[in-house]
Amino acid sequence: MTQQRIARTTLATSVGLLVAGLTIAGAHAQFEPQGLYSARSILDAEVHFEAAPDSQPSDVVDMLLGDDMQVHALVIRSHADVGQDGDHIVVTNAHYQLVTHEEDGETTHDVLVDANEDALTAMPRYDQDWWNMARQRARDAWHTAGEGAESAWHQTREGTDRIGEGAERAWERTQEGAQRAGQAVSDLLDNWTNND
Known part of the structure; x- marks a missing residue:
């Protein structure tokens, strides 16, 4: 089994556990397109890392948009126990998935970062330089x-x-x-x- 396939299996298992936990709690996780997304809701999202499944949730602090008016990356403030010293890191679209939850007419999101420890360590740190x-x-x-x-x-x-x-x-x-x-x-x- 290849490294990438193991990583995908781990992420799928994590997502499955997240969805199962939310279903028990009465929320419903959706992977269907929502049509429009609120930047405010995404900025309020909890971030969960495949490389640190037992860590406290991290936070989305910014969204980086290009001249094409598309989101190209999220800036995440990593929780100290993710192993990135609480740094702000840049996570591109290829490395995360947005999970939408509907509960009592309220829409919330979680961000699942699909990156093993090596990929997480290699992600750029977000600073002025x-x-x-x-x-x-x-x-x-x-x-x-x-x-x-x-x-x-x-x-x-x-x-x-x-x-x-x-x-x-x-x-x-x-x-x-x-x-x-x-x-x-x-x-x-x-x-x-x-x-x-």
């Missing part, structure tokens, strides 16, 4: 992969208001460039470790 370097690297990745795509935060839809197929196609090319650039930013963050 990391932030400055990450912003520059992400900006460079955006420009390289986006082929002139504008930031979605500053983009207007002037082209779609104009008459003519050429304007519509230009808008589609801009969107395609933004998607490529957003993927490049995600890839950059996913491959960044403490050693970079």
Whole structure:
């Protein structure tokens, strides 16, 4: 059995225990799409690490968004018993899963971090130096992969208001460039470790 498969099995078992525990308590965990998510609810989420299943829950303290208006990572304040000295760590989308709970009409979330001890140790620490370097690297990745795509935060839809197929196609090319650039930013963050 491979290391990755063992990790997935461990996470599945952890999720199963979490769901079983919530069902007994009267809550219902959902893995179905919710349509829209509240950033406030996610910032209130408890964080559980596969690498430290017996630790106290950690906290989500920030969400990192790119020029494509997509969440690319969460900043987690690790609980002291996770083994990361209570540091703020950057957890990219590839390493966590959001679990939604419904109880008495109230929606809450948990974040399950799928990372073994080595992967957890390699996750970047969130500090001013990391932030400055990450912003520059992400900006460079955006420009390289986006082929002139504008930031979605500053983009207007002037082209779609104009008459003519050429304007519509230009808008589609801009969107395609933004998607490529957003993927490049995600890839950059996913491959960044403490050693970079």
